[in-house]
Amino acid sequence: MLSRRRFLALAASAAALGGGYTLFEARRVGVTRLDLKLGLGLRAVHLTDTHFSTSVFSPAEVAAAITELDPELIFHTGDLLTYRRGLGEAVRFLEALRDTAPVYLVPGNHDHWSGVGAAGLKEALGSRGIVVLANSATGYGDLAIAGVDDPYTGRANLERALSGAEGEVRLLLAHSPQIIGEAAQRVELVLAGHTHGGQVRLHGAGALWLPMPREYRRFDYGLFSVGRARMFVSRGVGTGYLPVRLNCPPEIVLLSL
Numbered sequence: 001m002l003s004r005r006r007f008l009a010l011a012a013s014a015a016a017l018g019g020g021y022t023l024f025e026a027r028r029v030g031v032t033r034l035d036l037k038l039g040l041g042l043r044a045v046h047l048t049d050t051h052f053s054t055s056v057f058s059p060a061e062v063a064a065a066i067t068e069l070d071p072e073l074i075f076h077t078g079d080l081l082t083y084r085r086g087l088g089e090a091v092r093f094l095e096a097l098r099d100t101a102p103v104y105l106v107p108g109n110h111d112h113w114s115g116v117g118a119a120g121l122k123e124a125l126g127s128r129g130i131v132v133l134a135n136s137a138t139g140y141g142d143l144a145i146a147g148v149d150d151p152y153t154g155r156a157n158l159e160r161a162l163s164g165a166e167g168e169v170r171l172l173l174a175h176s177p178q179i180i181g182e183a184a185q186r187v188e189l190v191l192a193g194h195t196h197g198g199q200v201r202l203h204g205a206g207a208l209w210l211p212m213p214r215e216y217r218r219f220d221y222g223l224f225s226v227g228r229a230r231m232f233v234s235r236g237v238g239t240g241y242l243p244v245r246l247n248c249p250p251e252i253v254l255l256s257l
C-alpha cells in the first residue's frame with residue numbers, strides 16, 4: 001500500500017497518461033443492484049462520496065437516474081462535500097432526491113474538513129426535510145435507521161447512535177467502514193463509503209491507497225459478512241481532489257431490503 005503522497009502522484013500520472021479515459025470513467029455513474037433479503041420489502045438507493053465541488057459527474061443525470069429507480073428510501077453515507085463552496089449545488093441535488101423519497105445522510109471526514117461539519121449540514125439540510133444523522137437514529141416502519149458521525153476522524157459514537165434505534169432490523173449508516181470493528185455484533189446491516197473503492201485500481205494489485213487504519217483496509221469495496229452484520233462498502237459517486245478513476249467506476253446502488 002502506498003503513502004497518500006505517492007498515491008496522489010501516481011494518480012496524477014495515470015490521469016496524464018490516460019488522458020481523457022480516467023476522466024471519462026469518473027463521469028460514467030452506473031447502477032449496482034444488490035438484494036440483501038432482509039424481508040422488509042423495501043427498495044432503497046445508497047449513494048456516497050458525492051464530493052461537491054470537486055466531482056465531475058452530472059448531478060442532474062444522477063438525480064434523474066435515482067428518480068427512475070423509484071426508491072422508497074435514499075441513504076447518503078457522507079463526503080457530501082469536498083469544499084464549502086460545493087454546499088449550494090449539494091443542497092439543490094439533495095432537494096431533487098428528497099422530492100423522490102426521504103433522504104438520510106451521515107457526515108464524512110471531508111464534510112468536516114470543509115469547515116461545514118455536522119452542525120452546518122444540519123443547519124443547511126434540516127429545514128429542507130433531509131435527515132442528518134450524526135450519532136442519532138430514526139425509523140421507517142420495521143427498519144431502525146441509525147447514523148454515526150464520521151469514524152475516520154474519531155467522531156463516531158455508536159452507543160449514542162443506537163440508543164434511539166427502534167425497529168426489528170437495525171441499519172447503520174457510517175462514512176468509514178472501520179465502524180465495523182464496533183458494529184459487527186450490534187446491527188444487521190452497515191452501509192458505508194469513504195474508500196471510493198480505491199478510486200484507482202490496478203489489475204492484480206487492487207486499490208493502491210486506502211485512507212483507513214491497516215486492520216480495516218480489506219474492506220475496500222463490496223459486501224462483507226462480519227459477526228452478525230453484513231456491510232456494503234460502495235465505490236461512491238464522486239472523486240476527491242483528483243477527478244480520476246481507473247478500473248473503479250462510480251456507482252449508485254439499488255438495494256432490496
Ligand SMILES: [Fe+2]
Nearest residue numbers: 049079194240
Ligand atoms: Fe470521500
